[in-house]
Amino acid sequence: MSSPQSQMPxxxxxxxxxxGTSFPSGYTSPIPVVRTHLGNAIASExxxxxxxxxxxxxxxxxxxxVIGIGTLTGVVVAESDPALDGESPLGLGFFGxxxxxxxxxxxxxxxxxxEYGTGMIRTTMxxxxxRGRVLAAxxxxxxxxxxxxTLVSACLVAFLHVAMLxxxxxxxxxxxxxxxxxxxxxxxxxLLGLLSLAVGSIIRHSAGAITIMIGAVLAPLVxxxxxxxxxxxxxxxxxxxxxIPNQLSVFYSNSLSQSGPSGWDxxxxxxxxxxxxxxxxxxxxxxxxx
Amino acid sequence: MSRSSVAGMIELxxxxxxxxxxxxxxxxxxxxxxxxxxxxxxxxxxxKSTTMRMILGLDHPTAGDxxxxxxxYHQLKDPLTYIGALLEAKAWHGGxxxxxxxxCLAQSNGIPRRRVGEVLETVGLTAVAKKKTKGFSMGMxxxxxxAAALLGDPRILMFDEPVNGLDPEGIHWIRTLMKSLxxxxxxxxxxxxxxxxxALTAEHLVVIGQGRLLADTSxxxxxxxxxRSYVRxxxxxxxxxxxxxxxxxxxxxxxxxxxxxxxxxxxEHVGELAAQHGLTLHELSPQQASLEExxxxxxxxxxxxxxHSGTSAAPPPPQQQQWGxxxxxx
Ligand SMILES: Nc1ncnc2c1ncn2[C@@H]1O[C@H](COP(=O)(O)OP(=O)(O)OP(=O)(O)O)[C@@H](O)[C@H]1O
Ligand SMILES: [Mg+2]
Numbered sequence: 114m115s116s117p118q119s120q121m122p123x124x125x126x127x128x129x130x131x132x133g134t135s136f137p138s139g140y141t142s143p144i145p146v147v148r149t150h151l152g153n154a155i156a157s158e159x160x161x162x163x164x165x166x167x168x169x170x171x172x173x174x175x176x177x178x179v180i181g182i183g184t185l186t187g188v189v190v191a192e193s194d195p196a197l198d199g200e201s202p203l204g205l206g207f208f209g210x211x212x213x214x215x216x217x218x219x220x221x222x223x224x225x226x227x228e229y230g231t232g233m234i235r236t237t238m239x240x241x242x243x244r245g246r247v248l249a250a251x252x253x254x255x256x257x258x259x260x261x262x263t264l265v266s267a268c269l270v271a272f273l274h275v276a277m278l279x280x281x282x283x284x285x286x287x288x289x290x291x292x293x294x295x296x297x298x299x300x301x302x303x304l305l306g307l308l309s310l311a312v313g314s315i316i317r318h319s320a321g322a323i324t325i326m327i328g329a330v331l332a333p334l335v336x337x338x339x340x341x342x343x344x345x346x347x348x349x350x351x352x353x354x355x356x357i358p359n360q361l362s363v364f365y366s367n368s369l370s371q372s373g374p375s376g377w378d379x380x381x382x383x384x385x386x387x388x389x390x391x392x393x394x395x396x397x398x399x400x401x402x403x
Numbered sequence: 404m405s406r407s408s409v410a411g412m413i414e415l416x417x418x419x420x421x422x423x424x425x426x427x428x429x430x431x432x433x434x435x436x437x438x439x440x441x442x443x444x445x446x447x448x449x450x451k452s453t454t455m456r457m458i459l460g461l462d463h464p465t466a467g468d469x470x471x472x473x474x475x476y477h478q479l480k481d482p483l484t485y486i487g488a489l490l491e492a493k494a495w496h497g498g499x500x501x502x503x504x505x506x507c508l509a510q511s512n513g514i515p516r517r518r519v520g521e522v523l524e525t526v527g528l529t530a531v532a533k534k535k536t537k538g539f540s541m542g543m544x545x546x547x548x549x550a551a552a553l554l555g556d557p558r559i560l561m562f563d564e565p566v567n568g569l570d571p572e573g574i575h576w577i578r579t580l581m582k583s584l585x586x587x588x589x590x591x592x593x594x595x596x597x598x599x600x601x602a603l604t605a606e607h608l609v610v611i612g613q614g615r616l617l618a619d620t621s622x623x624x625x626x627x628x629x630x631r632s633y634v635r636x637x638x639x640x641x642x643x644x645x646x647x648x649x650x651x652x653x654x655x656x657x658x659x660x661x662x663x664x665x666x667x668x669x670x671e672h673v674g675e676l677a678a679q680h681g682l683t684l685h686e687l688s689p690q691q692a693s694l695e696e697x698x699x700x701x702x703x704x705x706x707x708x709x710x711h712s713g714t715s716a717a718p719p720p721p722q723q724q725q726w727g728x729x730x731x732x733x
Contacts, residue, residue: 140411140437140589142484142556147513149481157511164503165496232494235461236551239488240511242460242477402462 154241154250162254167223172258175216176266182209183270187277201286202274203294204365206267211358213266214302215327217259221309222322224255225394229317235403244398248314252307252391259306264299271295290366297380298364304383305357311390315397330357355382410472411437411558411590413458417467420453420614427453429614430467435592435607437558440585442605442622443594446702450614451594452491455563459488471559483512483555489548491563497537501528501547504536505554514555522550541568549577559590566600578604598698602626612702629697634665634673637686647680648673664690 147153162168186205225248228234241247271294275286286294309326316322333356340349353359354373363379374382413435420428428450435441445451456462458469460476471479471486479485495504505519523529526546531539536547545568552560562581566574581604585591595601601608601622608625610618618625638644641661648655648665653673655665665673670689677684 140558140587142558144484144514144518144556146481146484149511149513153511153513157507160503160507160510161496161499164500164507165498167498227496231496232490232492233496234494235456235490235492236494236508237511238461239459239490240483240508242479242482402456 149241151246151250151253154246155253157241158247158250158254162224162258167227168220168258171216171220171223172262175213175262178213178216179206179209179263179266179270180273182212183273187274191277200283201290201294201365202278202283203271203286203290204362205274206270206294206298207362207365209270210263210267210298210302211361213263214305214330214357214361217263217302217306218309218326218330219323220259221255221306222313222319222326224251224310224313226313226317226319226322230319238403245395248391248394248398252310255310256303256307260299260303263302264295267295267298293364293366293377297377298361301361301364301380301383304380304387308383308387308390311387311394314394315390334358411588412473413469413471413559413590413592414473415454415458415467415469418454418457418464418469419466420450420457420462421465427614428457428464431611431614431616432467433609433616433619435590435609437590438585438588439606440581440591440593440604441607441609442601443592443609443611444596444598444601444698445594445611445617446596448613449611449702451611452563453614454611455488455490455561455592455594458561459486481512481555483508483514483557485555485557486559486561487552487555487557488561489545489552489563489565493544493548495536495547495551498535500533501536501539501550502532504547505550508551508554512555518554518556522553525553526550542570542573545569545573549580557589560584560592562591562593564594564596566595566597574600598694602694610698610701612704617701625697626694629692629694631692632667633690633692634670635686635688635690636663636665636673636684637661638663638677638682638684640682643680644677644682647676647682651676662686 183206186208187202190202190205228237237247238244271291275283279285309322312326313319313322316325333352337349337352337356340346340352350372360374360379360382363374363376415431415433418428418431419426431450431454443451443454453462457464458471458476469475476482476486499507501523502519505522506516508514509516509519520529520532523532526549528543528546528550531543536544539547545565549562549565552562560581562577565577565581569577581591581593585606593601593605606622608618608620608622609616636644636655638661641657641663644663645655645657648663653665653676655663658664670687674684674687677687
């Protein structure tokens with residue numbers, strides 16, 4: 114482990130070295146040299162994400178929205194009569210998670226874009242000149258945080274709804290429904306955040322990237338609403354079915370439409386979109402000046 | 404000197420950076436060596452910060468190459484233990500504490516956590532280590548940047564205008580720090596626009612203007628050439644005085660407005676000669692050209708952002724040509 118620093122340059126002078134030139138050899142540090150890897154970058158990003166207040170804010174508001182709105186919906190539905198006509202109560206978590214996803218989008222964007230606003234990115238890239246490694250580490254840390262927080266919140270809300278509506282004519286969810294309504298939705302929302310993180314790295318401007326992502330969530334629905342013409346029916350349906358809110362609802366099998374994505378499709382769609390955005394972000398990061 | 408790859412060399416070769424039409428750095432070639440402080444001088448917009456960003460792999464050169472001990476920056480896997488840098492602008496998140504800022508840097512390079520406390524102590528920020536950096540004064544920010552540079556105990560240190568915003572005590576501290584770092588055998592590369600500041604710290608001098616290399620010389624050489632002493636003489640009998648001085652073997656040059664400058668001459672000698680020939684003198688004063696003036700002459704042609712006031716800071720151009728040429732490389 115503790116190989117002295119002086120070994121490093123000797124291993125390397127492939128470029129050109131004048132053998133035997135004795136020149137005042139530079140300073141040798143007592144700090145051991147370690148060959149760094151992705152793990153170092155991940156440790157660094159973990160420290161970064163937990164040491165700024167915006168993380169606590171966005172995640173705090175997220176949990177509040179998911180649990181708060183979930184509880185409210187549960188109370189309202191339980192009061193009404195008949196409560197749920199043989200439907201799964203898990204679907205009630207939809208509204209909280211839809212609103213909450215805005216927080217995850219914000220945190221995702223801030224993870225990359227805010228470094229450009231503050232100038233931190235230059236320090237980061239000087240410390241870790243492998244730009245791909247920096248982006249990968251940010252992605253890993255953010256995804257895990259977003260996934261865990263969403264999963265815990267979604268589970269809490271799901272248990273809450275099932276408990277509240279048990280005797281109220283609601284059907285008890287199957288194992289598959291449980292999986293989709295907790296792990297599935299958490300993976301989808303975390304991926305949506307990861308997509309935002311890549312967009313933040315491409316746009317390099319927090320407000321701009323957040324606006325783009327919120328636009329991407331809402332615009333298809335809004336545009337579809339204004340497509341009255343018969344001839345646009347096909348486009349209108351597609352916009353509707355593939356809009357992010359509708360994709361979210363697919364996880365509760367109460368899709369707003371009959372055709373379009375079903376089952377686990379939304380997850381694969383989001384995975385594809387995120388992969389494309391990451392490829393673009395990697396390529397641009399290598400090419401551009403910091 | 405031949406380029407040999409030894410610990411702590413920064414080698415630039417034909418380094419060029421263009422931003423659109425604007426050539427920020429133009430074909431720069433020079434070497435920064437270990438064991439001394441190398442001053443990097445140039446007026447505003449000369450391209451100092453751009454050059455340093457290229458050394459650190461932040462900006463891609465348009466042409467040319469820069470290597471650290473024969474390697475490109477991105478080939479250094481644990482760069483902070485190799486080269487530490489203080490960047491020009493504030494480069495951290497204001498909401499993070501100084502301690503956490505340094506900690507995340509240390510972790511990314513596998514540097515032991517205890518170093519964070521050590522460098523905070525070195526720069527005198529221990530008391531505010533847990534405070535958010537956005538409340539920091541300019542001088543404290545500068546100290547945090549220096550702490551980050553020292554974190555990996557690197558053999559190369561690069562400071563972009565480190566005295567910016569520091570009070571006299573801070574300036575003295577950084578001067579001493581740079582000298583002691585160099586004395587330990589490290590490479591210290593520091594930019595500035597103040598010649599007087601560099602004269603106190605740097606042993607070697609690289610001067611650029613509008614992205615081009617103007618001088619690459621030792622400080623001692625620069626001083627020897629430029630701390631020129633001369634005698635300023637004004638006389639109503641200018642022509643006759645010139646003849647008299649010429650006959651006595653004293654070289655004098657006219658510098659406009661009826662003023663004669665006698666290079667390296669003694670005021671006593673000129674006065675006595677004038678008295679012997681009954682010539683009236685209106686002024687006879689020994690002068691010393693400052694290094695700052697020499698620097699301004701050198702860069703006058705390439706200063707980009709002149710203050711357009713009546714009194715031009717830069718002395719008349721005719722001399723700068725011959726002054727600059729001597730140090731131009733190649
Ligand atoms: N990212 C950029 N895009 C466009 N032009 C740039 C960029 N960075 C620097 N420049 C231009 O390049 C030139 C050199 O700038 P640089 O900051 O390197 O100068 P400097 O010597 O550090 O100046 P100062 O002493 O004021 O810090 C300037 O004219 C500047 O406007
Ligand atoms: Mg600068």
